[in-house]
Amino acid sequence: MKVSRRGLLGGGAAVAGVGGAFVAGRTSSPATADVANVGGGQPAFPFRGTHQAGVVTPAQERLHFAAFDLTTDSRDDVVALLQAWTDAAERMTQGEGAGPVGPTEGAANLPPDDTGEAIGLPPSGLTITFGFGPGFFERLGLDDRKPAALADLPHFPGDTLDPARSGGDLCVQACAQDPQVAVHAVRNLARIGFGAVAVRWSQLGFGRTSSTSTTQSTPRNLFGFKDGTANVKAEEDAALEEHVWVQPGDDGGDWLAGGSYLVARRINMTIEVWDRQPLEDQEGFVGRTKAGGAPLSGGQESTEPDFTMPGSDGPVIPEDAHVRVVHPSENDGIRMLRPGYNFVDGSNALGGLDAGLFFIAFVRDPGKQFVPVMNRMATTDALVEYLRFTSSALFAVPPGAGPGEYVGQALLA
C-alpha cells in the first residue's frame, strides 16, 4: 500500500496565489479542516508571499528552532540548498511530504523522499521561516552585501552564553500547532541539507508565550504571568513597516526589504527561586497582576500602564518593574514583534528544571531596537535576578519568495 501525506489528506491544499500581499489569515480547506488534529490544528498558511510566513502569522502553539552551520564554501551549493529548502518547505507547509514523491511511494531501493513521521497529519498551521547569520556572508564571500545591522550582538551585562548553542550561519524557525509537524519539518530540512549544512543547535518550545495577533489571547510564561501585551500585532500595518519590516532605503534594503531581523535568546528562569517569592513581590517585579495581567495602575490587560500613578511607597508600578523598563513609552517608542516559547530541557545540577523562555524578536534594526532595550533591561529590570541568558543569535530574515523564486534569491542570484 502506498500512501502519501497528500493522499491521506484527500489532496493537498492549493497554495494560495499571493500577488505581492502577504496573507496572514488562514486559508480554509475542507480537505484539511476535516482531519482530526491532535494540535487543535489549523489548515495551511501560504508559504510564498511578499514576506516570509512565521513572522506576523498568529503565533502557533509549538516551536522547533534550529541553527545550522555551513559545511561548504560554495555559493552554488548554497543556492542549490536554498532551492531545495524552498521547495520542501512549501510542500510541508501545505501538508505534503518533503519531496515530490510521497514518503512511501518511492523506489523501494532508495531512501524515501520524506521521513514519514508526519504521514496522515494535517498542515497544522506549519510555517517555516529562514534566516542568515553573520557567518553566512563571511563564509560565502558576501561581506559587501552584509548589512551593518547584522553585526554580532554585544555582550550584555549578566550574559552567561553557551557558545555551542549560540550563533549559526542559517536558521530555521518551524512553528505549528502540532510539535510532530514542526519537528518533522526541521528534521527533513536537515536531511536535505546534508553536505551543505549541519545542525549547530536546536531548541524545542512547548508552549507559546505571546500573542502576535489581536485575534489571540495572551498565554502565560513560566513565571505564571502574561507578558508581551504591548507587542506589535499582525494587524498594525503601519507599525509593522516602522518596527518590523526592513525598508528599501535601509542598509541592505536592496535584498532585505520586506524582510526582518530575528533575535533569538534562550533565557533560563530560576523558577525554583521565583516560586518562593511572595505574590506581591512577583507582581511588583513584573508590574502587572498575576491573575488578569492588568497593569498595577489598574484596568484590564490591554489598559496602558500609568507609570506616574503614586503608590504607598513610590509609584504603584515600581521603577524597576519589567513592564516599565521595556515599555515603548520609556524607550523612545521602540517596539518589537515578540513571539516566544516556554521550554523545559530536562533538569539542572541544582535539582531543579532547566526551564525558561526561548525569546524571539523580529525587528527592523536590532542595533536600534533590541540592543538598547536589552541593555536597559540587563541593568535595571527587577526580573533579571531570576533570569540567566544562556544563548544568543541574530539572523537576517530575507523577504518571502515569490512564485518560482527561492528564499534569499535577491541576495544570491
Next chain:
Amino acid sequence: MKVSRRGLLGGGAAVAGVGGAFVAGRTSSPATADVANVGGGQPAFPFRGTHQAGVVTPAQERLHFAAFDLTTDSRDDVVALLQAWTDAAERMTQGEGAGPVGPTEGAANLPPDDTGEAIGLPPSGLTITFGFGPGFFERLGLDDRKPAALADLPHFPGDTLDPARSGGDLCVQACAQDPQVAVHAVRNLARIGFGAVAVRWSQLGFGRTSSTSTTQSTPRNLFGFKDGTANVKAEEDAALEEHVWVQPGDDGGDWLAGGSYLVARRINMTIEVWDRQPLEDQEGFVGRTKAGGAPLSGGQESTEPDFTMPGSDGPVIPEDAHVRVVHPSENDGIRMLRPGYNFVDGSNALGGLDAGLFFIAFVRDPGKQFVPVMNRMATTDALVEYLRFTSSALFAVPPGAGPGEYVGQALLA
C-alpha cells in the same frame, strides 16, 4: 482581581467516586468541555481508584517525566511529602491549582500555592503517576518491603547509559493533552517537594508513539513507523491482570497489589543514518510496511504477522525484524503495556538532532517480562544498529489511592 484556575473553569470537575473500580473513561464536565483547549483536550480523569491513573488511561499526547532523589532519610518527611503530593495531584488533575488556595488568591506577602502558568487551562486529560525506585527503600530502611523484582536492571548489550539521567528514588509521570499542563504539574510537585526531594533528571516527550486503548489509532515514531500494535490495551481486562497489574500473591503484593512496575528507557535514534536507508530496508528492519503498518506478511496493521510465510530470500518477515524479535509469540507470550513518547532534546555533536523515543513499559514483573525481551532485542534486533540506549530506570508503581488515602500508604503507614 483574584482568579483561581478553578474559578476560570467555572467550578472544578467533581472527582468521580471510584469504589474499587478504576474508571478509564472520561468524566464529562460541561464546565471543562466548554473551555477552548490548545491541546485538543479532554476533561478530567479521576485521580483516585484501585489503580493509579496514567497506566491504562488512553495515552495522552504530551509527557513530562521526572525522576527525583530523596534529600531526607526521614520516613515521616516522606509520608508528609506523599500526602502533599497526593493532595496536589488530585487537585491538578481536576483542573485546579496545586494548593487549596488559588494561584492568585493567597496572602500577598506569601508565595502563591500554585505557580500560575496553568491558570485558565482545562484539565487537559492530565494524569499523574507516582513510582518508587530501588533507592527509595534503601534510603528509608524499607529493604524488607522491597520486592525482588525491583532490582536494578542489568546492563544490556549496547547500553551507553548516562548515570545522570538514569535511576532515581521516585518518579512522576505527568501526561496531558497540553504540555503546559504536564509541565505545570511536575514543576509544582517539585516545588512542594523542596526539602525532601530534588529533581534528578527530567524528560519531555512531545508526541505519543503508542496506543494504549482500542479507541486510539497508532501514531508514528521518529523512524516514521507505527510500532507497539501488539501492546496490551486498556480494554483487555484479563491481559492486564496477567501482564500489567501486580497480584496479591506476587512478591511485594502485600502493598503493591494493584500496582505495576514502570521501566523507562531513553532511546536515541540515529535518525540521520536511518533516513539514508532504502525504504525496503527500513521495512525489513521493522517487519511492517511504512505506509499502513501492516506486517510484511500482509493484511492490515491489526493483522497478526505470519512469521512462517516465505519470501524471496528467507521468510518475508526477516529473522531479525523488530516485530518478530519482540512479538509475544516469539517470547513465550510475554506482553507489556507500552506508552512511549517522541523526544528531541536539541542537537548532538555530530550536527544532527538529539532525538528518539522515550520508552515506557508497565509490567507485572520486569525481570520476567522486560529483561528477557530487552536482552533478545539487544542481541538480535536489526533496529538496534540505529538505537542508542542513553538512560534507564525502574520504579514500582503503587496501587491507586482510595478516598482519604495517600499514594504509597500501604507501604509506609
